[in-house]
Amino acid sequence: MTTDLSKSDIENADNNQESRSEEDLRESVGQIASARDAIVAQVRKRIYGQTDLIDHLLIALFARGHVLLMGVPGLAKTSLVSTLAEALDLNFNRIQFTPDLMPSDITGTDILEEDHSTGRRFFKFIKGPVFSNLLLADEINRTPPKTQAALLQAMQEYEVSAGGNTYKLERPFQVFATQNPIEQEGTYPLPEAQLDRFMFRLTVDYPNAEDEVLIVRNTTSTRREEIQPVLNAQRILELQQLVLEVPVSEEVVRYAVNLVRRTRPEDPSAPDYIREYVSWGAGPRAGQYLILGGKARAILDGRLTVSNEDIRALAAPILRHRLLVNFQAEAQGLTTDDIIARLLEEP
Structure with a gap:
């Protein structure tokens, strides 16, 4: 199991880390911290409050992560993402997910065209809205699983397949999806495999x-x-690469891994309440995202050192959709957030 990082991403990070000195890393970290302040200042021209939300979106952006936003209508989720795209000078598209939306409405489709000079007919691929840097999948749970799955390849492999051909997506590419938590009639819950991509x-x-x-x-x-744009696509790719180069101590890696393993009822390290209330725990991707998110959080704060506190701060948004509670937990009104909070109280 891997995250959305390609093999070339990891190899480039390893090569750069060997050649880049600590002084160079510190200078780059200072640049990204300054950029973070400038981005937030631009976003705040139109978005008021939501400090933690903005910080998490920036962490996800530099960690190459996709985000699922849960909130009732009218809370400026679309405005926030479009404003962020403007501040980053990125291409932005929005898809309103509906029950009749087809996979080709997302990825694009082949159309038959004719060369008027020769009369020869040929198929031409027309790109869909997925070909953007920031894609807002609005009310993603309002479309059937077949159409939801059209995003899976794009989110994982940064490419789409259509008409027997594969088309690469321009990077950076990230999906920010929304769901309405109070209106469930006529919706299709996201499959666990797709939830894990976020x-x-x-x-x-x-x-x-x-x-x-x-x-x-x-x-x-x-x-x-x-x-006013603060960064551009090329600079964002460079800063995403910087996140991979940030060193992490063995202690922090083990803390993140142990935290994830304790969410699994069958693991020997799982507390009794996990065995009692949780059906399925988080997989290895959660640990990968905890470390990547911890790196991004540290450098956005101007630090080159990732601490256990960075991991703890990101545990809830990374783990809450990867734990499946059982009927007994639901009967007692326990949520995944309650269980994660209890895990974090332990040493």
Whole structure:
């Protein structure tokens, strides 16, 4: 099992880490920390509050992770992602998922064309909206599994197949998907395999009173702030590569792995309440994302050292959609967040 990193990504990181000195790494980390502040400043021109959400999206961006956003309609999820794309100077597309959406509506399709000079007919591939840098899959659970699966290859392999041909996606490529947690009629739950492709599952909450006043005041006037690009696609790819080069101690790696293993009921290290309330625990991809996310969190904070606290801070959004609680937990009102919080209380 692998994450969304290709073999060439890992080999490049290994080669660069050997040739790049610690001084160079520290300078690069300082640059990405400065870029983070500039990006947040641009996003805040249109998005009020949601500090943790913005931070997690940036962590996912630099760790090459996809994100699943859970929140009721009207909380500016689409505006947040489109504004972030502007600040990063990335191509942005949005797909509204509906029950009649077809896989070709996402990936693209072959159309028959005719050369008027020769009369020869040929098929031409018309790219779908998946060919972008940031793709917003809006209400992804409103379309059947067959169409949901059209994203799997793109999310994992950075390519799509159509008409017997394979087409590479331009990098960076990341999917930010949304789900409405309160309206389940006519929806199709995401398969576990597809859920596992998402680095984070984030909850978008209501704004506080002061932020809501700002939202209402500034969105009911002619005022619209212009967003100035801070980075571009090439620079983002370089910074994503930097994340791979950040060193991590053996202690932190073992802490992340042990945390993941303790979520599995059959593992000898699992606490009694895991065996009692959890049917399935997290797989190795969770540990990979904990380390990648910890690296990204550290350098966005201007640090070259990843700590156990970085792992703990990202445990809930990485693990909550990878644990499956049983009927006994549901009967007692226990959620995956409750179980993760209890795990983090232990040494």
